[in-house]
Amino acid sequence: MVPxxxxxxxxxxxxxxxxxxxxxxxxxxxxxxxxxxxxDPLLGKLLGREPRTVRDVLSERA
Incomplete structure (x- = not known):
């Protein structure tokens, strides 16, 4: 690890x-x-769907 x-x-x-x-x-x-x-569970309510992880989004585009 770099200081x-x-x-x-x-x-x-x-x-x-x-x-x-x-x-x-x-x-x-x-x-x-x-x-x-x-x-926060509120994010899913605001989006109207379950939130996705960055890993999921990137794997869909790969």
């Missing part, structure tokens, strides 16, 4: 502004910790 500071530094080195590099790191950390894994 957080190294991730930020690598993005800055290729021209990404530091605040954006840190924002991206926050999104990566949230995803790695499962923050986006849960689905």
């Amino acid at each position: 957080a500071d190294a991730r930020v530094a690598a993005r800055i080195a290729v021209g990404l502004p530091e605040p954006l590099a840190r924002l991206m790191l926050g999104g990566y950390r949230a995803a790695a910790e499962g923050f986006f894994a849960g689905v």
